[in-house]
Amino acid sequence: MVNTTNVPTYEEFFRPGEARDTTRVSSTTGRGVALVVSDVNEPVPAPVLIRATKGVVGNLNVAGATSFRDGAMRPAMYDLVVRLFGGDPSMPFRLNRIAIGSGGTRVLEAPGAYTGTMTAVETPGLAFTIAKTYSDNPDDWPRTWGHAPRTHETLGYGGEESSFQLAEEMDKDTIPNPLLHLLWLLQKGATTPSGWNGDLAKYIELLRIYRDSLEGQSGLLVLSGGGVTAEEVLLALREEIPVLGAVGTGRAADALVYLKNGDLDMIEEDGIRRHYQTVLDEGLDRGLIELFDTSQPDGGQRWLQNMGFGVLL
C-alpha cells in the first residue's frame, strides 16, 4: 500500500535551488541521465530503443502543456498526476514497470532560475517517485525517458554547476529534465534548429516499434497542451496508438471531446483545430480516444490498467 508520507508535496518536489538535481531518479542505477543525440533521418537509435524499453511491460508517453498561462494550473496539474498514478491513498494504483516518457525538458520559474515548475513533462519523474512508494524493488519501478528537439543553434553548459543546457544562452527557462533515465535529443542535421515539434515523428515511431515488438502496449496521455500536443495526437492515431485525454486540464486535452464527437467548431485555437481536422479528414480511428474527467481520475486509472500500465488496488 502506498506510503503517503513518501509522496512529496509540490513544494518538496520542486525544491528551490534543486532544479538540476538528478539523484531522485537516476541514483537508483548509480548513473546520471544517459544522453543520446541523433538525426531525425536516422532510424531510432538502438541505445534509445533498448534503454527506454528494456524489460518493460508497456510504453506510455505523456503529451501536453510545457507552460501554463494560469499559474493556478500548476498545483492542479500536480495534484491530478499524483492522484492518477496512485499517490492518493483513497485511489491506490500501482504503476507497472513501464517506460514512461514525455518531452525531455523542465521549465524553470524564470530564466536562469534554479527551481522547476509543474508541466506535463514532469509526469514521468513524478509518476516514478510515486511508484517507488509501492515497492522497494527497483525491478518494479518504471523507466523514465524524455525526447526533445534541438531548438537552438548550439547546446551549452554553464551556471553554478556547469549544468548541461538546451541553449548556449543562460537566459532560457528550459533545461533538460533531470528526472529521467534517458534523454534523447533529435536534430535535423548539425546546423538546423528544429521547432518544438521536431522530435514528434521519431518518438511516435519508437512507440510504434515497441507496440509491434509484442512486448506490451504503447499509449499516449494528453494533459492540456496546444498545437504541438494536437499534432502528437494526430501522429499517434495514424499509428493506431490509443490516446487518453484528461478533460478539465484545458486546451488540446479538452478539445479531444470535440474530436471524438467529430465536431470541431467549438475549438478556438487554430493550431489544435488544424491537426484534429486532419484526424477527421484522414478518417483515423477516433475510437482509440478515451477520455476521463479530472475530477474522477479513477476513469484514467482504469484505462491505464486496461493498457497493462498499472493495477488498480
Next chain:
Amino acid sequence: MRRPNQKRPGTSLRLASLIHTKEDALSRRDLVRLAASARECVVRVTGGAALIGDGYGDDVGRFLAESLGGSACDVAVLAGATMSIDRPALGLCIRCDELGLHCPAHSYGRVKSKPGVMSVLMNLAAMNAPARTIGLVPVIGDVSLYAGFVVVSDKPENDYYTVIDDRCPFCLVLQFSTDKPTLSWDDEWRVSIDYMELLRNDAQHRSLHLAFNGGVVTRNECLHVAALPQDDDNPWNLLLVEDSGRAAEALSNDLEFRRQFPHVVSCRMQELSGVIREMGFAPEESQQTPATGE
C-alpha cells in the same frame, strides 16, 4: 478475435537489405523483444545444417533446446531459420521429377527436414519457452514461393533444397538489395554479431556462441568470434561441442587455436547442459520443467 499484442500464427517475416551500409539492417521491434529476455543473455546457436549427417536423427534441435533449459529457456536466442529438405525421390510424380522440388501434392506437411541446429528455434517455440528468439535467413539465390514453402536455396548441384522454417516464430530475411539479392551464409553470423553487440552494449546482455558441428561457415564464425576484442567483464564466450563433428570438433582439437584463444571453452555433448548452466546461460536444473512440446 486476435488481441492487439497477440502474435499472428506462423512465421512473422521481416525483410532487410544490407545495401544500406549506413544503416544497420536489424529489425528494431525484434531488438526490443530480444532485449526483453528475462535472463540478460544472448545465445547464438551455430553449426551444422544441410551436411550435418543423418546420424543425429531429428534430435539435434531438441537436444540443443533442452541444453539451453528447454521449456525454461529464458535467454535471447539467435540462429538460422531454414530447413533443408532432400529432393524428392525420382518417380514420386511427374511434377516432382520435373523440378526436383516436392510438388504441392507431396510437399507441405509431407516432407521431413534434414537434421540441423537451426531447429533449436522451432523446438523452443514448441516447448513454449519464454526465450526471445529470432531466426536469420540470408538470401542465397532468388527467393521463390512454391508448394507452401519459401525456397531460399535451390542449387541443382545439391541433392537438397533449403526453405524457411515456418515453425520459427520470428524470422529476419536478409538480402543485399532487391535486384541483387544474393548474400552468403556468412552474412547470417555477421548480422547475429550486430544484434549481439547492441544487446551487449545497451542491454548489458552477456553473450555465448554455441557451435555444434558445422562446416566452413561455422569455422569462419568461430575464428571471428574467438578473435573479437575480449572484455574481461563481458567476454565473447565461445563454446565448442567436442563430439559434434566437423568444424566444432576440429577447432576444439586444434591445439594452435586453443593456445591462441585460451578463453574458448569446449565440452562433450553429455556435458553440454551442465556447462551452459555453469556459465549462467540457462536456469538451474531445479527451475527447469520437462518439455511438453512435440
